[in-house]
Amino acid sequence: MRVAVVGKGGSGKTTTSAVVARTLARHGLSVVALDCDSNPNLGISLGVGDFETERLVGMREGLDEGGEEHAPGWDDLISRFGSDAPDGVRLAVVTRIDNPEPG
Amino acid sequence: MIADLEAGIGTLTRLGDQRVDAVLVVVEPTPKSIEVGQRAVVLAKEKQLGRIVVVASRIRGDADLATMEEHFPDVEIVAIPDDPAIVEADRKGVAPLDLAPEAPAVQALCNLARSLLPVPA
Amino acid sequence: MRIAFVGKGGVGKSAIAGTFCRALARRGDPVLAIDSDPLPGLAFSLGLEISDAPLPDEAIEERPEGERPRWQLATGLTAADAIDRYAAVAPDGVRFLQFGKHRGDTRSLFKSQVAFRQILRELPDDRWNVVGDLPGGTRQAFTGWGDYARTVLIVVEPTAKSLLTARRLSRLSLDEEHPRRVVAVANKVREEGDVELIARRTGLEVVGAVPWDEALAEAEEKMAAPIDLAPDSAAVQAVESLVDQMSEERIA
Numbered sequence: 001m002r003v004a005v006v007g008k009g010g011s012g013k014t015t016t017s018a019v020v021a022r023t024l025a026r027h028g029l030s031v032v033a034l035d036c037d038s039n040p041n042l043g044i045s046l047g048v049g050d051f052e053t054e055r056l057v058g059m060r061e062g063l064d065e066g067g068e069e070h071a072p073g074w075d076d077l078i079s080r081f082g083s084d085a086p087d088g089v090r091l092a093v094v095t096r097i098d099n100p101e102p103g
Numbered sequence: 104m105i106a107d108l109e110a111g112i113g114t115l116t117r118l119g120d121q122r123v124d125a126v127l128v129v130v131e132p133t134p135k136s137i138e139v140g141q142r143a144v145v146l147a148k149e150k151q152l153g154r155i156v157v158v159a160s161r162i163r164g165d166a167d168l169a170t171m172e173e174h175f176p177d178v179e180i181v182a183i184p185d186d187p188a189i190v191e192a193d194r195k196g197v198a199p200l201d202l203a204p205e206a207p208a209v210q211a212l213c214n215l216a217r218s219l220l221p222v223p224a
Numbered sequence: 225m226r227i228a229f230v231g232k233g234g235v236g237k238s239a240i241a242g243t244f245c246r247a248l249a250r251r252g253d254p255v256l257a258i259d260s261d262p263l264p265g266l267a268f269s270l271g272l273e274i275s276d277a278p279l280p281d282e283a284i285e286e287r288p289e290g291e292r293p294r295w296q297l298a299t300g301l302t303a304a305d306a307i308d309r310y311a312a313v314a315p316d317g318v319r320f321l322q323f324g325k326h327r328g329d330t331r332s333l334f335k336s337q338v339a340f341r342q343i344l345r346e347l348p349d350d351r352w353n354v355v356g357d358l359p360g361g362t363r364q365a366f367t368g369w370g371d372y373a374r375t376v377l378i379v380v381e382p383t384a385k386s387l388l389t390a391r392r393l394s395r396l397s398l399d400e401e402h403p404r405r406v407v408a409v410a411n412k413v414r415e416e417g418d419v420e421l422i423a424r425r426t427g428l429e430v431v432g433a434v435p436w437d438e439a440l441a442e443a444e445e446k447m448a449a450p451i452d453l454a455p456d457s458a459a460v461q462a463v464e465s466l467v468d469q470m471s472e473e474r475i476a
Contacts, residue, residue, distance in 0.1 A: 002104050002122070003219060004152070007129030008139035008263070009110030009360040010234010012160035014385070015189060015199060016129050016212060017107040022200050023216035024105070034106040036114055039232065039361040039392060041385040042107050047198030050384040054391070086198065110233050110361055111263075133444055135263050196384025 001029070018045030025087040032078055033085065035093045042093075046085040056083060058093045112143050125154040125219055130175075132159070132167040137174050144178055154179070158215065160208075161185045181218075183211045225253075225353040225470065228370040229409075230397070231379035232389035233360025236411045239440045239450055240379055241357040242269020243460055246451045247467040248353060249316035256307060256352040257314070258344070259322040260369050261359035264447075267322065270314040271449035277312040277322045278336045295338040303346040306339075315449070319352075344372040362392050370397065375405045375470075377431070380422050381412040390426045409466065412436045432466035434459050 003020065007013040014037075021033040035042035043053030059081045082092040108114040115126075126147045130140035140157060147155050155178055159171040162182045171180055186208030192199040199209050225248070229241040238261075245257045259266040267274065283306055285298045297306060311319035323337055347354070354372060358364045370376060376397040380390045390408060397406045408428040410419050414436045423430045437459035443450040450460050 001124045001219070001221060002106070003125045003127060004106050004108055004115070004123045005127045005129060006108045006112060006115050006143045006147075007110070007158075008131075008136040008233060010232065011129045011131045011136045011139075012158070012183070012189075013110065013129040014107055015193075016127060016158050016160070016183075016215075017105050018198060019200055019209060019212035020127070020216040020219070021105040022198070023213045024219065027217065027220055029220070032104045034104060036106055036108045037361070038109055038363045039389055041232075041388060044196050044384050044388065045198060047201050050196045050388055054388055086201070111359075133441075134268075134447055135265060135444075138263060193383040193385065196387075 014041050014045045017042060018047075021089050022046065022085075022087040025089045031087075031089045032082070033089050033091045035091065036095070038095050040093045040095065043083075043085070043091055046089060046091060048083065048085050048091065052083070056091070056093050058095045061095075111139060112146060115143055115146050123152050125156060126152050127156050127158050127215075129158045129160055130171065131161045132163075132170050137170075141174060144175060156181055156215070158183060181211065181215050183208050183215075225355070226349075226372055226374045227354070227377055227470075228356045228358055228373035228375075229377050229379055230358045230364075230370065230393050231360065231411075232381075232386045235360070235379045235381050235386055236434075236440060237360065237379045238265030238269045238357055239444060239459075240409065240411060240434060240463055241355060242266050242271075242449060243451050243463040244467055245270055245318045245355050246314075246316050246449065247464045248355070248471070249318045251467070251471060253353050253471075254351055255316075255318045256311065256347075256354050257318050257320045258340075258354060258356045259320070260340070260364060261357060262323060263359070266357040267312075267314075267320060268447040269443070269449055270318055270320060271452050272312060272314045272320060274312065277310075277320055278332075279306065279310055279321075279339050281332075281335075283310055284335050284339045293338045295335045297339055297342055297346075303343040304348065304351070306343055307347070307352070315452070347372075362389065362396055373404060375407065378406065378408050378426070378428065379411050380408050380426060382410070382414070382418040382421055387422065387425045390422075390428070394426060394428060407431045410434065431469065432462060434462040434466075 005017045025031040062081045082090040085091045128140050128143045157175045157180045160183045163185045184207045188203035188206035189208050192202045229237045231237050245255050249255045311321045378390045378393050408430045410422045410433040413433050419433050435458045439454035439457035440459050443453045
Protein backbone atom coordinates (compact mmCIF):
# COMPACT_ATOMS: atom_id res chain seq x y z
CA MET A 1 0.00 0.00 0.00
CA ARG A 2 1.28 3.47 -0.85
CA VAL A 3 0.08 6.67 0.74
CA ALA A 4 1.34 10.08 -0.33
CA VAL A 5 0.93 13.05 1.99
CA VAL A 6 1.04 16.56 0.53
CA GLY A 7 0.31 20.09 1.60
CA LYS A 8 1.73 23.50 2.26
CA GLY A 9 4.60 23.58 4.71
CA GLY A 10 3.36 24.17 8.23
CA SER A 11 -0.15 22.82 7.61
CA GLY A 12 0.31 19.62 9.59
CA LYS A 13 1.53 17.33 6.82
CA THR A 14 4.35 15.80 8.80
CA THR A 15 2.28 15.33 11.95
CA THR A 16 -0.38 13.60 9.86
CA SER A 17 2.18 11.33 8.20
CA ALA A 18 3.65 10.31 11.51
CA VAL A 19 0.43 9.45 13.31
CA VAL A 20 -0.92 7.59 10.29
CA ALA A 21 2.34 5.64 9.90
CA ARG A 22 2.48 4.51 13.50
CA THR A 23 -1.23 3.70 13.69
CA LEU A 24 -1.00 1.50 10.59
CA ALA A 25 2.02 -0.21 12.11
CA ARG A 26 0.09 -0.85 15.31
CA HIS A 27 -2.53 -2.58 13.20
CA GLY A 28 0.03 -5.04 11.95
CA LEU A 29 1.23 -3.48 8.72
CA SER A 30 4.90 -3.32 7.92
CA VAL A 31 5.43 0.40 7.44
CA VAL A 32 8.15 2.44 5.79
CA ALA A 33 7.86 6.16 6.41
CA LEU A 34 9.61 8.06 3.68
CA ASP A 35 10.57 11.67 4.28
CA CYS A 36 10.85 13.31 0.87
CA ASP A 37 11.08 16.87 2.10
CA SER A 38 14.27 18.79 1.35
CA ASN A 39 14.02 19.92 4.97
CA PRO A 40 13.19 16.59 6.63
CA ASN A 41 11.42 16.64 10.00
CA LEU A 42 9.40 13.44 9.98
CA GLY A 43 11.65 11.83 12.57
CA ILE A 44 10.60 14.37 15.18
CA SER A 45 6.88 13.71 14.64
CA LEU A 46 7.48 9.97 14.71
CA GLY A 47 9.15 10.28 18.08
CA VAL A 48 12.76 9.45 17.33
CA GLY A 49 13.86 12.73 18.88
CA ASP A 50 15.30 15.86 17.32
CA PHE A 51 18.90 14.89 17.97
CA GLU A 52 18.49 11.60 16.16
CA THR A 53 16.49 13.25 13.37
CA GLU A 54 19.26 15.76 12.83
CA ARG A 55 21.80 12.97 12.61
CA LEU A 56 19.89 11.04 9.97
CA VAL A 57 21.75 10.63 6.75
CA GLY A 58 19.75 11.09 3.60
CA MET A 59 19.78 8.13 1.22
CA ARG A 60 21.32 10.14 -1.58
CA GLU A 61 24.06 11.35 0.69
CA GLY A 62 24.75 7.84 1.89
CA LEU A 63 24.90 6.55 -1.64
CA ASP A 64 27.17 9.33 -2.84
CA GLU A 65 29.57 8.75 -0.04
CA GLY A 66 29.49 5.00 -0.42
CA GLY A 67 30.77 5.18 -3.98
CA GLU A 68 28.26 2.66 -5.21
CA GLU A 69 28.91 0.72 -8.37
CA HIS A 70 25.50 -0.83 -8.75
CA ALA A 71 22.21 0.80 -7.90
CA PRO A 72 20.95 -0.88 -4.73
CA GLY A 73 17.47 -2.32 -4.58
CA TRP A 74 14.71 -0.69 -2.60
CA ASP A 75 14.81 -3.13 0.31
CA ASP A 76 18.55 -2.77 0.46
CA LEU A 77 18.29 1.03 0.57
CA ILE A 78 15.77 0.94 3.39
CA SER A 79 17.71 -1.52 5.43
CA ARG A 80 20.99 0.33 5.02
CA PHE A 81 19.86 3.91 5.36
CA GLY A 82 16.64 3.65 7.21
CA SER A 83 16.43 3.91 10.94
CA ASP A 84 14.07 2.53 13.50
CA ALA A 85 11.16 4.54 14.74
CA PRO A 86 8.60 3.59 17.39
CA ASP A 87 6.01 0.89 16.70
CA GLY A 88 8.37 -0.80 14.28
CA VAL A 89 8.10 1.90 11.65
CA ARG A 90 11.18 2.16 9.46
CA LEU A 91 12.11 5.77 8.64
CA ALA A 92 14.13 6.77 5.60
CA VAL A 93 15.07 10.22 4.43
CA VAL A 94 15.41 10.57 0.67
CA THR A 95 17.33 13.76 0.07
CA ARG A 96 20.82 14.93 0.86
CA ILE A 97 20.30 17.11 3.87
CA ASP A 98 23.46 19.13 3.39
CA ASN A 99 22.53 19.75 -0.21
CA PRO A 100 18.76 20.13 -0.28
CA GLU A 101 17.84 19.74 -3.90
CA PRO A 102 14.19 18.85 -4.55
CA GLY A 103 13.50 15.28 -3.51
CA MET B 104 4.74 3.07 2.56
CA ILE B 105 3.85 6.50 3.77
CA ALA B 106 5.63 9.21 1.83
CA ASP B 107 5.75 12.68 3.38
CA LEU B 108 6.30 14.71 0.23
CA GLU B 109 8.13 17.99 -0.20
CA ALA B 110 6.06 20.92 1.04
CA GLY B 111 4.03 22.29 -1.85
CA ILE B 112 3.08 20.39 -4.95
CA GLY B 113 6.39 20.08 -6.77
CA THR B 114 6.90 16.40 -6.10
CA LEU B 115 3.30 15.57 -6.84
CA THR B 116 3.70 17.04 -10.31
CA ARG B 117 6.60 14.69 -10.91
CA LEU B 118 4.88 11.51 -9.73
CA GLY B 119 4.62 9.79 -13.07
CA ASP B 120 2.55 6.69 -13.43
CA GLN B 121 3.24 5.42 -9.97
CA ARG B 122 0.07 4.21 -8.46
CA VAL B 123 -0.65 5.32 -4.96
CA ASP B 124 -3.53 4.00 -2.93
CA ALA B 125 -4.32 7.26 -1.21
CA VAL B 126 -3.28 10.88 -1.37
CA LEU B 127 -3.76 12.80 1.84
CA VAL B 128 -3.92 16.50 1.10
CA VAL B 129 -3.32 18.33 4.36
CA VAL B 130 -4.93 21.76 4.46
CA GLU B 131 -5.38 24.28 7.23
CA PRO B 132 -7.94 27.09 7.03
CA THR B 133 -5.60 29.78 5.67
CA PRO B 134 -5.60 31.19 2.13
CA LYS B 135 -2.16 29.89 1.20
CA SER B 136 -2.75 26.42 2.54
CA ILE B 137 -6.08 26.18 0.76
CA GLU B 138 -4.52 27.30 -2.50
CA VAL B 139 -1.82 24.64 -2.34
CA GLY B 140 -4.43 22.07 -1.35
CA GLN B 141 -6.67 22.91 -4.26
CA ARG B 142 -3.83 22.58 -6.72
CA ALA B 143 -2.86 19.28 -5.17
CA VAL B 144 -6.40 17.91 -5.47
CA VAL B 145 -6.61 18.95 -9.11
CA LEU B 146 -3.29 17.27 -9.86
CA ALA B 147 -4.15 14.12 -7.96
CA LYS B 148 -7.42 13.83 -9.86
CA GLU B 149 -5.72 14.43 -13.21
CA LYS B 150 -3.18 11.75 -12.50
CA GLN B 151 -5.85 9.49 -11.11
CA LEU B 152 -3.81 8.82 -8.03
CA GLY B 153 -6.33 6.72 -6.17
CA ARG B 154 -8.39 7.81 -3.17
CA ILE B 155 -8.04 11.50 -2.34
CA VAL B 156 -8.69 12.73 1.17
CA VAL B 157 -8.48 16.34 2.27
CA VAL B 158 -7.19 16.30 5.83
CA ALA B 159 -8.54 19.55 7.21
CA SER B 160 -6.23 20.44 10.06
CA ARG B 161 -6.57 22.98 12.89
CA ILE B 162 -10.35 23.13 12.54
CA ARG B 163 -11.70 25.37 15.26
CA GLY B 164 -15.41 25.09 14.58
CA ASP B 165 -18.20 25.01 12.07
CA ALA B 166 -17.02 28.08 10.21
CA ASP B 167 -13.64 26.50 9.47
CA LEU B 168 -15.26 23.28 8.34
CA ALA B 169 -17.67 25.19 6.12
CA THR B 170 -14.72 26.99 4.54
CA MET B 171 -13.14 23.65 3.73
CA GLU B 172 -16.31 22.25 2.27
CA GLU B 173 -16.69 25.35 0.15
CA HIS B 174 -13.18 25.13 -1.27
CA PHE B 175 -13.15 21.37 -1.67
CA PRO B 176 -16.54 20.33 -2.96
CA ASP B 177 -16.85 16.70 -4.07
CA VAL B 178 -13.81 15.59 -2.10
CA GLU B 179 -13.72 13.44 0.98
CA ILE B 180 -12.83 15.67 3.94
CA VAL B 181 -11.61 14.48 7.32
CA ALA B 182 -11.58 17.20 9.97
CA ILE B 183 -8.80 17.32 12.54
CA PRO B 184 -9.66 19.69 15.38
CA ASP B 185 -7.31 22.42 16.55
CA ASP B 186 -5.70 20.84 19.55
CA PRO B 187 -3.36 22.27 22.19
CA ALA B 188 -1.90 18.79 22.62
CA ILE B 189 -0.43 18.97 19.12
CA VAL B 190 0.98 22.41 19.85
CA GLU B 191 2.55 21.07 23.01
CA ALA B 192 3.99 18.04 21.25
CA ASP B 193 5.53 20.36 18.65
CA ARG B 194 7.03 22.56 21.33
CA LYS B 195 8.52 19.60 23.12
CA GLY B 196 9.64 17.80 19.99
CA VAL B 197 7.88 14.57 20.90
CA ALA B 198 5.42 12.40 19.01
CA PRO B 199 1.79 13.44 19.57
CA LEU B 200 0.96 9.73 19.86
CA ASP B 201 3.30 9.44 22.80
CA LEU B 202 2.45 12.69 24.55
CA ALA B 203 -1.34 12.63 24.24
CA PRO B 204 -2.81 9.53 22.63
CA GLU B 205 -6.33 10.41 23.81
CA ALA B 206 -6.26 13.96 22.46
CA PRO B 207 -9.01 14.76 19.93
CA ALA B 208 -6.65 15.56 17.06
CA VAL B 209 -4.64 12.41 17.64
CA GLN B 210 -7.78 10.30 17.78
CA ALA B 211 -9.05 11.84 14.56
CA LEU B 212 -5.76 11.03 12.82
CA CYS B 213 -5.85 7.46 14.13
CA ASN B 214 -9.35 7.07 12.75
CA LEU B 215 -8.13 8.34 9.42
CA ALA B 216 -5.35 5.77 9.47
CA ARG B 217 -7.75 2.98 10.28
CA SER B 218 -9.92 4.00 7.33
CA LEU B 219 -6.90 3.39 5.11
CA LEU B 220 -6.43 -0.20 6.24
CA PRO B 221 -7.04 -2.74 3.55
CA VAL B 222 -10.43 -4.37 3.91
CA PRO B 223 -10.16 -8.13 4.35
CA ALA B 224 -11.30 -9.89 1.21
CA MET C 225 19.82 47.24 4.54
CA ARG C 226 19.75 44.08 2.52
CA ILE C 227 17.97 41.40 4.40
CA ALA C 228 16.30 38.08 3.73
CA PHE C 229 13.67 36.45 5.92
CA VAL C 230 13.86 32.67 5.99
CA GLY C 231 12.42 29.93 8.17
CA LYS C 232 10.37 26.76 8.25
CA GLY C 233 7.08 26.85 6.37
CA GLY C 234 4.27 28.24 8.47
CA VAL C 235 6.46 30.05 10.96
CA GLY C 236 5.10 33.47 10.00
CA LYS C 237 7.79 34.97 7.77
CA SER C 238 5.52 36.84 5.38
CA ALA C 239 3.57 38.62 8.11
CA ILE C 240 6.76 39.71 9.83
CA ALA C 241 8.55 40.66 6.59
CA GLY C 242 5.60 42.69 5.32
CA THR C 243 5.17 44.54 8.59
CA PHE C 244 8.91 45.13 8.74
CA CYS C 245 8.86 46.74 5.27
CA ARG C 246 6.00 49.08 6.12
CA ALA C 247 7.57 50.13 9.42
CA LEU C 248 10.93 50.73 7.76
CA ALA C 249 9.31 52.84 5.05
CA ARG C 250 7.61 54.95 7.70
CA ARG C 251 11.04 55.92 8.97
CA GLY C 252 11.55 57.58 5.60
CA ASP C 253 13.77 54.90 4.09
CA PRO C 254 13.10 53.72 0.51
CA VAL C 255 12.13 50.06 0.67
CA LEU C 256 12.05 47.44 -2.06
CA ALA C 257 10.18 44.34 -0.93
CA ILE C 258 10.81 41.21 -2.91
CA ASP C 259 9.06 37.90 -2.85
CA SER C 260 10.53 34.80 -4.46
CA ASP C 261 7.70 32.59 -3.23
CA PRO C 262 5.26 31.62 -5.97
CA LEU C 263 2.48 31.57 -3.37
CA PRO C 264 1.04 34.96 -2.41
CA GLY C 265 1.98 36.13 1.05
CA LEU C 266 4.24 39.12 1.24
CA ALA C 267 2.01 41.22 -1.01
CA PHE C 268 -0.96 40.84 1.30
CA SER C 269 1.14 41.51 4.40
CA LEU C 270 2.29 44.74 2.77
CA GLY C 271 -1.28 45.84 2.18
CA LEU C 272 -1.35 45.20 -1.54
CA GLU C 273 -4.45 43.71 -3.03
CA ILE C 274 -2.82 42.22 -6.05
CA SER C 275 -0.47 39.39 -5.38
CA ASP C 276 1.05 39.03 -8.78
CA ALA C 277 3.60 41.63 -9.86
CA PRO C 278 5.95 40.10 -12.42
CA LEU C 279 8.07 42.08 -14.83
CA PRO C 280 6.27 42.62 -18.13
CA ASP C 281 7.59 41.20 -21.40
CA GLU C 282 8.76 44.59 -22.59
CA ALA C 283 11.28 44.74 -19.76
CA ILE C 284 13.06 41.59 -20.80
CA GLU C 285 14.92 40.75 -23.98
CA GLU C 286 16.60 37.71 -25.39
CA ARG C 287 20.37 37.59 -25.38
CA PRO C 288 22.49 36.80 -28.42
CA GLU C 289 22.35 33.23 -29.63
CA GLY C 290 24.07 30.77 -27.35
CA GLU C 291 24.61 33.04 -24.36
CA ARG C 292 23.35 31.90 -21.01
CA PRO C 293 21.14 32.76 -19.28
CA ARG C 294 18.98 33.41 -22.33
CA TRP C 295 17.31 36.46 -20.93
CA GLN C 296 18.32 39.82 -19.56
CA LEU C 297 16.85 43.19 -18.80
CA ALA C 298 16.06 45.15 -21.94
CA THR C 299 18.96 47.21 -23.25
CA GLY C 300 19.08 50.55 -21.53
CA LEU C 301 16.90 49.39 -18.67
CA THR C 302 18.87 49.56 -15.47
CA ALA C 303 17.86 47.73 -12.34
CA ALA C 304 16.88 51.01 -10.71
CA ASP C 305 14.77 52.00 -13.74
CA ALA C 306 13.05 48.63 -13.69
CA ILE C 307 11.95 49.21 -10.14
CA ASP C 308 10.80 52.78 -10.77
CA ARG C 309 8.80 51.67 -13.77
CA TYR C 310 7.49 48.25 -12.97
CA ALA C 311 7.48 47.56 -9.27
CA ALA C 312 4.05 47.68 -7.63
CA VAL C 313 3.51 50.45 -5.12
CA ALA C 314 2.29 49.47 -1.68
CA PRO C 315 1.19 51.76 1.15
CA ASP C 316 3.90 53.93 2.71
CA GLY C 317 5.64 53.90 -0.65
CA VAL C 318 7.03 50.39 -0.36
CA ARG C 319 7.89 49.05 -3.80
CA PHE C 320 7.19 45.41 -4.49
CA LEU C 321 8.53 42.91 -6.98
CA GLN C 322 7.63 39.27 -7.29
CA PHE C 323 8.51 36.37 -9.52
CA GLY C 324 4.98 35.94 -10.63
CA LYS C 325 2.74 32.98 -10.12
CA HIS C 326 3.24 29.81 -12.03
CA ARG C 327 0.27 29.89 -14.32
CA GLY C 328 1.42 27.00 -16.43
CA ASP C 329 3.60 29.18 -18.64
CA THR C 330 7.03 28.00 -17.62
CA ARG C 331 8.92 30.07 -20.15
CA SER C 332 7.40 33.32 -19.05
CA LEU C 333 8.05 32.46 -15.42
CA PHE C 334 11.65 31.58 -16.15
CA LYS C 335 12.23 34.84 -18.01
CA SER C 336 10.81 36.74 -15.11
CA GLN C 337 13.04 34.89 -12.64
CA VAL C 338 16.21 35.59 -14.62
CA ALA C 339 15.40 39.28 -14.83
CA PHE C 340 14.55 39.35 -11.15
CA ARG C 341 17.93 37.92 -10.22
CA GLN C 342 19.68 40.37 -12.50
CA ILE C 343 17.96 43.27 -10.80
CA LEU C 344 19.06 42.05 -7.41
CA ARG C 345 22.63 41.65 -8.61
CA GLU C 346 22.86 45.03 -10.28
CA LEU C 347 20.89 47.26 -7.97
CA PRO C 348 23.28 49.79 -6.46
CA ASP C 349 23.61 49.96 -2.72
CA ASP C 350 23.03 53.62 -2.30
CA ARG C 351 19.29 53.96 -2.48
CA TRP C 352 17.07 50.97 -1.91
CA ASN C 353 16.79 48.93 1.23
CA VAL C 354 16.01 45.44 0.02
CA VAL C 355 13.88 43.18 2.16
CA GLY C 356 13.14 39.72 0.84
CA ASP C 357 10.82 36.94 1.81
CA LEU C 358 11.97 33.50 0.78
CA PRO C 359 9.60 30.52 0.72
CA GLY C 360 9.60 28.22 3.72
CA GLY C 361 12.21 25.53 4.12
CA THR C 362 15.78 25.23 2.99
CA ARG C 363 15.65 24.75 -0.75
CA GLN C 364 15.79 28.36 -1.96
CA ALA C 365 18.39 29.33 0.58
CA PHE C 366 20.49 26.56 -0.85
CA THR C 367 20.07 27.56 -4.48
CA GLY C 368 21.33 31.03 -3.78
CA TRP C 369 18.17 33.04 -3.77
CA GLY C 370 19.24 34.86 -0.67
CA ASP C 371 22.64 35.88 -2.07
CA TYR C 372 21.73 39.56 -2.23
CA ALA C 373 21.27 39.63 1.53
CA ARG C 374 23.91 40.96 3.91
CA THR C 375 21.82 39.84 6.84
CA VAL C 376 19.70 36.75 7.04
CA LEU C 377 16.92 36.78 9.59
CA ILE C 378 15.82 33.29 10.46
CA VAL C 379 12.32 33.39 11.85
CA VAL C 380 12.04 30.71 14.50
CA GLU C 381 9.21 29.55 16.69
CA PRO C 382 9.82 27.50 19.83
CA THR C 383 9.10 24.08 18.30
CA ALA C 384 11.59 21.30 17.69
CA LYS C 385 11.02 21.31 13.92
CA SER C 386 11.42 25.05 13.61
CA LEU C 387 14.62 24.92 15.65
CA LEU C 388 16.04 22.12 13.55
CA THR C 389 15.18 24.03 10.38
CA ALA C 390 16.85 27.11 11.82
CA ARG C 391 20.06 25.23 12.48
CA ARG C 392 20.09 23.97 8.93
CA LEU C 393 19.34 27.41 7.50
CA SER C 394 22.08 28.87 9.62
CA ARG C 395 24.61 26.46 8.15
CA LEU C 396 23.36 27.10 4.63
CA SER C 397 23.46 30.85 5.07
CA LEU C 398 26.96 31.05 6.43
CA ASP C 399 28.97 31.06 3.29
CA GLU C 400 32.50 32.32 2.79
CA GLU C 401 31.71 33.50 -0.68
CA HIS C 402 29.01 35.80 0.63
CA PRO C 403 29.97 36.80 4.12
CA ARG C 404 26.87 37.84 5.95
CA ARG C 405 25.33 38.14 9.35
CA VAL C 406 22.86 35.45 10.37
CA VAL C 407 20.52 36.18 13.26
CA ALA C 408 17.23 34.89 14.61
CA VAL C 409 13.85 36.47 15.18
CA ALA C 410 11.66 34.61 17.64
CA ASN C 411 8.01 34.31 16.65
CA LYS C 412 4.90 32.93 18.39
CA VAL C 413 6.60 33.44 21.72
CA ARG C 414 4.34 32.31 24.55
CA GLU C 415 6.51 31.60 27.54
CA GLU C 416 9.21 33.24 29.60
CA GLY C 417 11.99 30.94 28.53
CA ASP C 418 11.18 30.76 24.79
CA VAL C 419 13.68 33.36 23.61
CA GLU C 420 16.48 31.86 25.64
CA LEU C 421 15.54 28.40 24.34
CA ILE C 422 15.74 29.62 20.78
CA ALA C 423 19.09 31.31 21.34
CA ARG C 424 20.50 28.22 22.98
CA ARG C 425 19.18 25.66 20.51
CA THR C 426 20.17 27.61 17.41
CA GLY C 427 23.37 29.21 18.62
CA LEU C 428 22.16 32.45 17.06
CA GLU C 429 21.70 35.91 18.45
CA VAL C 430 17.98 36.58 18.79
CA VAL C 431 17.50 40.17 17.63
CA GLY C 432 13.76 40.37 18.08
CA ALA C 433 10.89 38.54 19.75
CA VAL C 434 7.36 38.59 18.41
CA PRO C 435 4.73 37.24 20.80
CA TRP C 436 2.01 34.80 19.84
CA ASP C 437 -0.71 37.11 18.58
CA GLU C 438 -4.08 36.25 17.07
CA ALA C 439 -3.86 39.48 15.12
CA LEU C 440 -1.31 38.00 12.73
CA ALA C 441 -3.45 34.95 12.03
CA GLU C 442 -6.50 37.15 11.50
CA ALA C 443 -4.65 39.42 9.11
CA GLU C 444 -3.54 36.42 7.11
CA GLU C 445 -7.06 35.08 6.80
CA LYS C 446 -8.33 38.45 5.70
CA MET C 447 -5.39 38.80 3.31
CA ALA C 448 -4.64 42.18 4.86
CA ALA C 449 -1.59 43.88 6.32
CA PRO C 450 -1.17 43.39 10.07
CA ILE C 451 0.04 46.99 10.34
CA ASP C 452 -3.27 48.19 8.89
CA LEU C 453 -5.59 45.73 10.58
CA ALA C 454 -4.00 45.71 14.02
CA PRO C 455 -1.49 48.53 14.38
CA ASP C 456 -1.57 48.44 18.16
CA SER C 457 -1.18 44.71 18.48
CA ALA C 458 1.74 43.31 20.42
CA ALA C 459 3.08 41.55 17.34
CA VAL C 460 3.13 44.66 15.16
CA GLN C 461 4.76 46.66 17.91
CA ALA C 462 7.41 44.00 18.33
CA VAL C 463 8.25 44.18 14.63
CA GLU C 464 8.41 47.97 14.81
CA SER C 465 10.93 47.65 17.64
CA LEU C 466 12.92 45.24 15.54
CA VAL C 467 13.05 47.80 12.72
CA ASP C 468 14.17 50.53 15.10
CA GLN C 469 16.83 48.33 16.56
CA MET C 470 18.22 47.20 13.22
CA SER C 471 18.21 50.73 11.87
CA GLU C 472 20.01 52.10 14.86
CA GLU C 473 22.55 49.36 15.05
CA ARG C 474 23.06 49.48 11.30
CA ILE C 475 23.54 45.76 11.46
CA ALA C 476 21.94 44.98 8.15
